[in-house]
Amino acid sequence: xxxxxxxxxxxxxxxxxxxxxxxxxxxxxxxxxxxxxxxxxxxxxxxxxxxxxxxxxxxxxxxxxxxxxxxxxxxxxxxxxxxxxxxxxxxxxxxxxxxxxxxxxxxxxxxxxxxxxxxxxxxxxxxxxxxxxxxxxxxxxxxxxxxxxxxxxxxxxxxxxxxxxxxxxxxxxxxxxxxxxxxxxxxxxxxxxxxxxxxxxxxxxxxxxxxxxxxxxxxxxxxxxxxxxxxxxxxxxxxxxxxxxxxxxxxxxxxxxxxxxxxxxxxxxxxxxxxxxx
Amino acid sequence: xxxxxxxxxxxxxxxxxxxxxxxxxxxxxxxxxxxxxxxxxxxxxxxxxxxxxxxxxxxxxxxxxxxxxxxxxxxxxxxxxxxxxxxxxxxxxxxxxxxxxxxxxxxxxxxxxxxxxxxxxxxxxxxxxxxxxxxxxx
Amino acid sequence: xxxxxxxxxxxxxxxxxxxxxxxxxxxxxxxxxxxxxxxxxxxxxxxxxxxxxxxxxxxxxxxxxxxxxxxxxxxxxxxxxxxxxxxxxxxxxxxxxxxxxxxxxxxxxxxxxxxxxxxxxxxxxxxxxxxxxxxxxxxxxxxxxxxxxxxxxxxxxxxxxxxxxxxxxxxxxxxxxxxxxxxxxxxxxxxxxxxxxxxxxxxxxxxxxxxxxxxxxxxxxxxxxxxxxxxxxxxxxxxxxxxxxxxxxxxxxxxxxxxxxxxxxxxxxxxxxxxxxxxxxxxxxxxxxxxxxxxxxxxxxxxxxxxxxxxxxxxxxxxxxxxxxxxxxxxxxxxxxxxxxxxxxxxxxxxxxxxxxxxxxxxxxxxxxxxxxxxxxxxxxxxxxxxxxxxxxxxxxxxxxxxxxxxxxxxxxxxxxxxxxxxxxxxxxxxxxxxxxxxxxxxxxxxxxxxxxxxxxxxxxxxxxxxxxxxxxxxxxxxxxxxxxxxxxxxxxxxxxxxxxxxxxxxxxxxxxxxxxx
Numbered sequence: 001x002x003x004x005x006x007x008x009x010x011x012x013x014x015x016x017x018x019x020x021x022x023x024x025x026x027x028x029x030x031x032x033x034x035x036x037x038x039x040x041x042x043x044x045x046x047x048x049x050x051x052x053x054x055x056x057x058x059x060x061x062x063x064x065x066x067x068x069x070x071x072x073x074x075x076x077x078x079x080x081x082x083x084x085x086x087x088x089x090x091x092x093x094x095x096x097x098x099x100x101x102x103x104x105x106x107x108x109x110x111x112x113x114x115x116x117x118x119x120x121x122x123x124x125x126x127x128x129x130x131x132x133x134x135x136x137x138x139x140x141x142x143x144x145x146x147x148x149x150x151x152x153x154x155x156x157x158x159x160x161x162x163x164x165x166x167x168x169x170x171x172x173x174x175x176x177x178x179x180x181x182x183x184x185x186x187x188x189x190x191x192x193x194x195x196x197x198x199x200x201x202x203x204x205x206x207x208x209x210x211x212x213x214x215x216x217x218x219x220x221x222x223x224x225x226x227x228x229x230x231x232x233x234x235x236x237x238x239x240x241x242x243x244x245x246x247x248x249x250x251x252x253x254x255x256x257x258x259x260x261x262x263x264x265x266x267x268x269x270x271x272x273x274x275x276x277x278x
Numbered sequence: 279x280x281x282x283x284x285x286x287x288x289x290x291x292x293x294x295x296x297x298x299x300x301x302x303x304x305x306x307x308x309x310x311x312x313x314x315x316x317x318x319x320x321x322x323x324x325x326x327x328x329x330x331x332x333x334x335x336x337x338x339x340x341x342x343x344x345x346x347x348x349x350x351x352x353x354x355x356x357x358x359x360x361x362x363x364x365x366x367x368x369x370x371x372x373x374x375x376x377x378x379x380x381x382x383x384x385x386x387x388x389x390x391x392x393x394x395x396x397x398x399x400x401x402x403x404x405x406x407x408x409x410x411x412x413x414x415x416x
Numbered sequence: 417x418x419x420x421x422x423x424x425x426x427x428x429x430x431x432x433x434x435x436x437x438x439x440x441x442x443x444x445x446x447x448x449x450x451x452x453x454x455x456x457x458x459x460x461x462x463x464x465x466x467x468x469x470x471x472x473x474x475x476x477x478x479x480x481x482x483x484x485x486x487x488x489x490x491x492x493x494x495x496x497x498x499x500x501x502x503x504x505x506x507x508x509x510x511x512x513x514x515x516x517x518x519x520x521x522x523x524x525x526x527x528x529x530x531x532x533x534x535x536x537x538x539x540x541x542x543x544x545x546x547x548x549x550x551x552x553x554x555x556x557x558x559x560x561x562x563x564x565x566x567x568x569x570x571x572x573x574x575x576x577x578x579x580x581x582x583x584x585x586x587x588x589x590x591x592x593x594x595x596x597x598x599x600x601x602x603x604x605x606x607x608x609x610x611x612x613x614x615x616x617x618x619x620x621x622x623x624x625x626x627x628x629x630x631x632x633x634x635x636x637x638x639x640x641x642x643x644x645x646x647x648x649x650x651x652x653x654x655x656x657x658x659x660x661x662x663x664x665x666x667x668x669x670x671x672x673x674x675x676x677x678x679x680x681x682x683x684x685x686x687x688x689x690x691x692x693x694x695x696x697x698x699x700x701x702x703x704x705x706x707x708x709x710x711x712x713x714x715x716x717x718x719x720x721x722x723x724x725x726x727x728x729x730x731x732x733x734x735x736x737x738x739x740x741x742x743x744x745x746x747x748x749x750x751x752x753x754x755x756x757x758x759x760x761x762x763x764x765x766x767x768x769x770x771x772x773x774x775x776x777x778x779x780x781x782x783x784x785x786x787x788x789x790x791x792x793x794x795x796x797x798x799x800x801x802x803x804x805x806x807x808x809x810x811x812x813x814x815x816x817x818x819x820x821x822x823x824x825x826x827x828x829x830x831x832x833x834x835x836x837x838x839x840x841x842x843x844x845x846x847x848x849x850x851x852x853x854x855x856x857x858x859x860x861x862x863x864x865x866x867x868x869x870x871x872x873x874x875x876x877x878x879x880x881x882x883x884x885x886x887x888x889x890x891x892x893x894x895x896x897x898x899x900x901x902x903x904x905x906x907x908x909x910x911x912x913x914x915x916x917x918x919x920x921x922x923x924x925x926x927x928x929x930x931x932x933x934x
């Protein structure tokens with residue numbers, strides 16, 4: 001009896017199996033090799049090629065996955081229906097719990113970042129340390145407004161999805177993406193170059209500089225990650241995947257985006273001198 | 279099965295009492311160490327680098343071995359020039375890390391004259407195991 | 417009888433013969449087997465490194481390898497055994513058993529599950545090629561000033577392992593929450609599932625902290641940032657905080673699944689239901705929670721003040737209490753049980769015994785003045801090896817023997833199993849008791865050469881290590897040969913179902929229900 005079910009399950013799984021996890025997993029070796037070459041500054045072209053090769057692998061993988069997603073969910077749903085586990089679509093499709101767990105790891109990551117920052121900051125007699133440049137908070141204020149607006153636009157996309165307005169979903173996602181790109185553009189295009197080239201304030205200028213760049217940099221990386229998942233969401237919206245009753249991915253993206261927004265507000269309050277007086 | 283209950287609660291409460299005792303005793307022992315540092319007879323600066331110890335006495339003399347007098351309370355100021363080391367006097371059961379960027383203090387009062395070994399107890403590189411020095415109590 | 421024949425028939429197209437099958441599978445039992453193969457390979461590799469070190473330490477002067485190579489040996493041995501043996505082997509068990517225990521068809525995200533396995537070989541290869549010599553704790557600023565490219569590879573390798581375990585843990589938590597069949601809830605869920613749930617939560621909260629610390633280290637090494645360098649206002653102690661905030665919960669990441677699996681197999685082996693189900697389940701949660709409050713007990717000698725350290729001392733001792741509760745409940749299960757002297761039972765018993773010895777030697781470190789003497793000596797090495805080899809690895813051995821008939825439908829050789837048991841247990845006490853003694857005498861760890869007065873104990877330890885090595889080789893040969901040629905095993909090899917405790921609760925409930933319906 002058990003052998004039959006086992007064999008059956010194994011057979012079924014054989015068809016459902018996928019080569020992609022192995023491809024992506026094993027190709028991280030290219031990513032790492034590229035990163036090491038870039039870090040050490042030797043054969044940087046080869047390094048860049050390797051990193052982009054890995055990114056291409058992931059993009060192809062995601063492109064395939066996005067098409068299959070609905071099929072994967074429905075076949076999983078069918079498999080569940082053969083078991084006594086209640087297979088309610090809203091429970092299976094809902095991503096609230098997995099996203100919350102993922103954000104828990106992100107929260108742990110940022111908690112350690114803030115913890116480390118305050119641990120060292122508390123050892124300084126005066127903060128900012130003497131000699132450090134005054135960090136202008138004009139651009140961060142604009143960035144704050146941008147991110148707060150983007151939280152509204154992503155919620156607009158979710159709201160449209162609930163009402164079945166696919167164009168509204170697409171518009172909301174694209175607006176959020178544009179705001180995210182503008183945010184990163186202000187940071188990487190104006191703020192950082194100004195600090196580095198005009199004020200000579202680099203990651204190597206003491207703990208003050210290091211902590212500024214790590215905190216804003218890690219946050220920026222999360223914004224970039226957000227833009228990428230927004231792009232995926234836009235692709236899925238274009239394929240019409242988001243239905244009024246099933247738009248879990250969009251929910252997850254909006255949760256993540258709001259979380260990143262929240263982190264920005266905390267950074268804004270602690271990093272730029274006098275920002276909290278605003 | 280109530281007997282198991284008794285054993286279980288007995289162990290929990292017994293362990294808790296034992297741990298509370300260890301905690302309080304540790305608190306007083308360590309506080310005593312910290313108080314000792316206030317009334318040291320001699321302060322010696324210790325410089326640790328890969329892979330040697332250097333002791334600088336109050337009169338400015340430098341030496342590769344630590345010479346102290348029996349019965350005298352010695353305060354060592356531990357300074358690292360490169361990475362983390364740890365000054366370990368095994369016969370006294372004392373150990374303090376030598377951390378770059380901060381000055382740690384180790385206080386002790388040797389009683390018995392003789393020769394002891396100072397070892398490095400924090401991994402500091404290829405010569406870690408050769409980072410030994412002599413402690414001579416006169 | 418017919419079932420046994422079907423099992424054997426299935427072996428005509430075995431999974432291991434087909435590379436394609438290995439690369440494409442997303443089924444949880446097969447991923448579990450891949451985890452096993454991976455972790456046992458690295459048990460051998462890490463074990464060989466350990467023997468190499470012991471061979472070097474048999475004499476006081478360094479004459480087998482040079483100092484840097486020796487340092488690399490213990491670095492790679494430590495990292496390997498923790499991240500590529502003890503963690504993945506229990507991930508393997510969890511993969512195979514959790515869905516069966518809760519009656520689920522598979523994990524919630526099968527492809528992510530496969531991905532979290534396929535990240536591991538890359539990480540392991542990076543570690544072995546990098547061959548860093550910084551000790552597994554990688555204390556800054558030594559790691560910052562070490563110019564080797566190997567250190568960067570070590571950092572990135574840990575990043576990948578961390579990613580892999582976070583993905584795996586998310587998967588397990590969602591699976592346990594969402595795919596439990598009706599009738600299995602938090603008051604009767606198998607204890608192994610409990611321990612995996614708690615472990616997964618520890619992983620998703622602790623590993624990101626390590627990832628952040630490693631990122632800072634990478635930046636310090638390559639971009640001149642000053643997080644761990646005192647010149648620019650950074651602090652080397654920051655690395656220790658970040659590392660041990662991950663590092664101590666990591667100990668519970670390793671030990672909780674071992675405890676969980678022992679709580680599963682012990683009652684089935686002694687034919688008596690587990691005593692104190694609730695106490696064991698809640699103590700698992702308690703250990704997980706308290707485990708986050710003890711990290712600074714690795715830093716008693718760094719010059720922090722007694723006021724900052726005292727809470728950590730108390731928390732450390734407090735963690736011993738839930739561990740003690742578990743031990744008492746296992747012993748209560750044994751009390752009045754029918755103890756069979758087969759290999760898994762013997763290993764289960766030795767797990768409990770060694771866990772007590774290893775655990776009590778751990779409590780010594782909690783007292784701050786005692787730790788001033790013991791910190792970074794061989795006493796620490798002896799203590800955590802008693803837990804990591806004596807308890808955790810032996811729990812993995814016990815469970816491997818216990819579930820071997822389920823995995824392969826064949827039986828292993830009981831005689832060779834007992835030889836393995838004797839050599840592992842005699843060997844471990846010959847190896848680790850001298851280490852404890854050496855530590856008390858004041859032999860610091862990570863020493864390539866040592867003072868001649870310690871030679872006797874070191875030689876004894878080397879002898880013990882060789883015994884363990886021989887036993888482990890016998891063990892793996894036993895498994896490999898029995899896998900091909902062993903006698904067919906019955907589907908209920910330990911009479912667990914007959915005694916009302918089927919090995920895989922959810923699967924048994926599913927089958928019972930299927931029979932009822934037709």
